[in-house]
């Protein structure tokens with residue numbers, strides 16, 4: 428895995444989408460995303476309670492990316508409004524591996540948007556970051572997420588670690 432710098436920020440484009448840097452102007456959409464019960468249903472986190480919390484989250488992510496500890500994109504359609512996010516984090520340099528996470532506002536789900544976004548992000552991870560594998564954890568009942576990963580050639584892993592949470596399944600994409 429190459430030594431990584433996300434400066435300048437890697438804006439990615441697909442047929443319908445622009446994946447761009449998160450901005451403080453995304454506070455309303457980040458609040459909606461992180462407070463939505465449907466989006467949060469299978470994600471192990473406390474829901475966002477106020478717009479101020481959303482702003483703090485954006486600041487935290489901005490620092491995280493500035494320090495090259497992870498990469499976090501706002502997924503946008505043609506009007507530049509954030510409809511979801513996709514990120515890679517937990518970098519393991521020794522084995523050239525990262526973990527992936529993603530979420531979409533409910534109105535935009537089921538239209539192939541995340542498939543389009545994740546395909547581009549995987550391509551960036553392999554070609555620009557030198558990743559050899561990407562992991563994704565998903566709740567056992569999160570069918571849309573499992574189907575998305577399987578469609579992108581992630582394989583379900585047997586977790587033998589007794590510390591692992593039985594409610595979450597590990598998927599892995601390997602290039603070797």
Ligand SMILES: CC(C)(COP(=O)(O)OP(=O)(O)OC[C@H]1O[C@@H](n2cnc3c(N)ncnc32)[C@H](O)[C@@H]1OP(=O)(O)O)[C@@H](O)C(=O)NCCC(=O)NCCS
Nearest residue numbers: 466529530531536537538539540541542565571572574575
């Ligand atoms: C998981 C999630 C990102 C999927 O994004 P999406 O844009 O709706 O997914 P896509 O439209 O690209 O669909 C990808 C595949 O998933 C499947 N899928 C999507 N929505 C589905 C649903 N509601 N039920 C069953 N399968 C579904 C489709 O089969 C599709 O494959 P196909 O084109 O062969 O039919 C979205 O449902 C979401 O944001 N969920 C809430 C947040 C979340 O759970 N994030 C994951 C945490 S690990």
